[in-house]
Amino acid sequence: MDKRFKHTLVAHKICPYSMKVLTVMRHKNVNFEIKFIETHNKPEWFLRISPLGNVPILIIGEEIVISESAAIMEYIDEITPPKLMPQDPLQKAIDRAKFEFSNELIRNLYSFIFSTEQEKFIRQKEWLIKHFKWIEEWLKDGRYINGNQLSLVDLNFVPLFVALNMLKSTLPCDLLKDFKKLQIYGEVIISLPCSKTGRVPDYEFLMIDGIKNQNTVLYRSNPSYFNSDYKPQRCCFFRS
Numbered sequence: 001m002d003k004r005f006k007h008t009l010v011a012h013k014i015c016p017y018s019m020k021v022l023t024v025m026r027h028k029n030v031n032f033e034i035k036f037i038e039t040h041n042k043p044e045w046f047l048r049i050s051p052l053g054n055v056p057i058l059i060i061g062e063e064i065v066i067s068e069s070a071a072i073m074e075y076i077d078e079i080t081p082p083k084l085m086p087q088d089p090l091q092k093a094i095d096r097a098k099f100e101f102s103n104e105l106i107r108n109l110y111s112f113i114f115s116t117e118q119e120k121f122i123r124q125k126e127w128l129i130k131h132f133k134w135i136e137e138w139l140k141d142g143r144y145i146n147g148n149q150l151s152l153v154d155l156n157f158v159p160l161f162v163a164l165n166m167l168k169s170t171l172p173c174d175l176l177k178d179f180k181k182l183q184i185y186g187e188v189i190i191s192l193p194c195s196k197t198g199r200v201p202d203y204e205f206l207m208i209d210g211i212k213n214q215n216t217v218l219y220r221s222n223p224s225y226f227n228s229d230y231k232p233q234r235c236c237f238f239r240s
């Protein structure tokens with residue numbers, strides 16, 4: 001990595017795409033600064049440099065900006081060997097397709113979590129359950145997606161399992177109950193050191209706050225769970 005240039009990650013505290021990038025940066029021990037912004041109140045300087053107005057973006061030095069979580073993750077991986085991305089062009093293409101798949105899963109999971117309409121909530125839940133089976137197929141009997149070695153594609157799934165783990169003890173929310181391999185894989189993924197350091201310490205608090213404040217289906221179906229003073233301890237997998 002070129003130490004002449006400062007690397008600044010612009011992120012949002014509960015954005016899962018920001019979490020993926022942060023996870024890779026932690027895994028690779030990259031030296032960087034982080035700036036959090038609010039997506040409902042984006043600063044002018046940010047709107048000038050983020051093509052779609054999305055986080056995360058990575059600013060390198062004074063002028064270079066990379067947007068899109070997958071592009072940033074691959075860039076970080078490339079400049080900090082050993083690479084987590086496979087070398088083989090075919091395997092690379094297969095993994096990039098899985099990056100997209102994971103983005104779609106995460107988008108749908110967040111939409112499920114923050115849904116305020118019962119019908120949409122149920123539709124999203126069914127969609128998620130239908131698509132989880134793909135990860136089980138890819139896992140076969142391996143510890144990770146590409147066998148027994150961690151690769152970049154696995155780090156794409158960190159936000160998915162962090163959010164699922166947070167919701168595990170709520171409601172009919174254990175979406176993984178019929179997916180044994182996925183449960184084990186999820187445990188492996190959230191136990192990675194970089195998955196613990198790849199999110200802000202108040203991630204769970206902020207998520208719970210959002211779930212409550214937006215009066216979501218999740219909240220309405222079990223308000224006492226979300227109102228409990230002890231909630232963050234109970235829902236947070238990592239207590240330290």
Ligand SMILES: N[C@@H](CCC(=O)N[C@@H](CS)C(=O)NCC(=O)O)C(=O)O
Nearest residue numbers: 015016017039053054055056068069
């Ligand atoms: N494809 C993008 C998706 C990023 C994205 O959707 N970020 C959300 C926050 S999680 C965002 O910035 N949304 C803009 C907005 O809410 O206006 C990526 O992978 O980086």
